[in-house]
Amino acid sequence: MARPATGQTPPISFRPPQQLLKEFDATIEEGRSRSDVLIELMHERVNRKRRERPAGSEEKTT
Template sequence: MARPATGQTPPISFRPPKQLLVEFDATIEEGRTRSDVLIELMHDRINRKRRGRASVPDRPAGSEENTA
């Protein structure tokens, strides 16, 4: 059975490591919510990907090939 329409985007959730959450919360400016900041970060990441400048390498750190 489908959910009733609420007029809102359905919430999502995840469980970050506790220390990561503590550090993330410390970066949030007063008057903003976690959701505000996470949505902003999601938009930033999507825009970087669209421009072809991903902030996260496709390969794990230290796996760069030597060209010298």
């Protein structure tokens, strides 16, 4: 059965090493959430990879 439309992006989860999570949390500015920071970092990585791609190469889709 398909998941009903909610108008929201489905959540994802993962388990980083405890020490990494502790250090990551210490870098987050007050008023920002882990999600906000992780989404920002994901955008930065995707944009960096796009810039590194040779001209004329096609984007892979999964």
